[in-house]
Amino acid sequence: MSTPPSTEQVTAPGQSTAPAQDGFDELIHAPVRLRVCAALEHAREIEFGALQSLLGISKSALSKHLSALTEAGYVEQRRAVRNSRQRVWLRLTGTGRAAYRGHVAALHRIVGNSPG
Amino acid sequence: METHEPISRDEASAALAAAESSRTLVAWASWPTWYWLATGAGLGAASAAILLPNGWELPAGVVLVALLFAVGRTASRVRGICEGCVSTAMTRRESLILYGPAALLAVGSAFAAKAVWWAPIVIAVLVFVLFAGTGLVLGARAARP
Numbered sequence: 001m002s003t004p005p006s007t008e009q010v011t012a013p014g015q016s017t018a019p020a021q022d023g024f025d026e027l028i029h030a031p032v033r034l035r036v037c038a039a040l041e042h043a044r045e046i047e048f049g050a051l052q053s054l055l056g057i058s059k060s061a062l063s064k065h066l067s068a069l070t071e072a073g074y075v076e077q078r079r080a081v082r083n084s085r086q087r088v089w090l091r092l093t094g095t096g097r098a099a100y101r102g103h104v105a106a107l108h109r110i111v112g113n114s115p116g
Numbered sequence: 117m118e119t120h121e122p123i124s125r126d127e128a129s130a131a132l133a134a135a136e137s138s139r140t141l142v143a144w145a146s147w148p149t150w151y152w153l154a155t156g157a158g159l160g161a162a163s164a165a166i167l168l169p170n171g172w173e174l175p176a177g178v179v180l181v182a183l184l185f186a187v188g189r190t191a192s193r194v195r196g197i198c199e200g201c202v203s204t205a206m207t208r209r210e211s212l213i214l215y216g217p218a219a220l221l222a223v224g225s226a227f228a229a230k231a232v233w234w235a236p237i238v239i240a241v242l243v244f245v246l247f248a249g250t251g252l253v254l255g256a257r258a259a260r261p
Contacts, residue, residue, distance in 0.1 A: 024122050034131055038138035042205030043198045046142075050196025054141045056261070087196075104135060110128035 022109075023102030027072050032057060032065045037092065037100040040075065045091040066090065074099055142197060143205035144258035147251065151191035156218075156248030158184045163222035164240035166229045214250050218243045 028037050035055055040046060046054075052062050069075040074096030078089045092100065123131075162180050165173050192198050206214070221239050228235035 026122070029123070029131065031131075031134060035134055035138045038135035039142050042139050042142045045198055047196030050146065054145060055138070104132070107128040107132050107135075110123060111125055111132060 023106035024110075025099050025103040025106075027068065028074070028100055028103045030065070030068075032061065033069060034103075036062070036065060036069065037074070037096065037103075040090060040092040041097060041100055045078070045089045048088040048090060051090060069096065072096075139205050140258045143207075143210060144251075144255045146195045146197070146259070147255050148191055148194050149252065151187060151194075152248045152251035152255070154187045155184060156244040156246075156251070158187065159218050159222070159247050160240035160242075160244035163218075163225045163243045164236045166226050166236050167233075210254075214247065214254070217250075218247045221246070 028034055032055070036051065039051060039054060048062070048066075052059055055062070066075060066077075070077060073093055075090055076093050078091070080087055080089060158180055162177065165176050165180075168176055204211070221243050225236045225239040228239060
């Protein structure tokens with residue numbers, strides 16, 4: 001099961017978790033999940049196998065972290081069949097993008113520089 | 117007001133570096149070699165279009181742009197990143213490093229052609245080498261663990 005989101009997070013039934021006011025999001029902060037979100041932030045969508053190979057992690061580890069992100073409403077999956085093979089395409093949702101950007105901004109504040 | 121910092125400055129720095137490394141991978145790694153070669157050849161051909169007879173430059177340019185777009189789309193599909201679209205995660209600085217020299221040379225080609233007729237051919241080769249070389253080198257560097 002995934003790590004619960006950070007303090008000050010609000011979860012409405014059926015809704016995704018909203019990041020804390022300061023933007024720091026413990027769900028995203030886990031190293032693999034942070035790298036997944038960073039990769040998805042810069043591409044409209046990435047195929048599961050391509051993401052696995054980019055990050056150099058196992059299929060099961062990636063699946064586990066993606067489940068946590070999907071459950072939180074941060075990532076959505078699209079299945080598509082190409083050449084009789086089913087592929088899973090991943091993308092950040094609007095909520096996920098906002099949470100990731102907020103988290104990165106919070107990291108920049110902690111480090112003491114402005115983002116960008 | 118009390119500020120709540122859930123992690124140390126060093127940890128935040130490391131997290132930002134990890135995120136940046138993911139962005140670099142998406143921008144540069146896993147492009148097929150033929151993408152850099154084909155795009156470099158296309159840009160080289162565009163810079164030599166000045167040698168075409170009058171009236172042929174525009175249709176040739178349109179065909180080249182369509183071909184470059186198709187190459188980018190196919191390469192994205194092969195990479196498994198952004199199927200059906202050309203996506204780039206490059207920063208402005210990286211884009212400038214990749215496209216800047218080729219663009220400058222392509223513009224210079226028009227002027228050089230007035231001095232020596234074969235200059236655009238030399239420039240086309242230079243554009244190809246610069247673009248493909250930069251892409252291949254930076255792609256390999258990004259993929260390095």
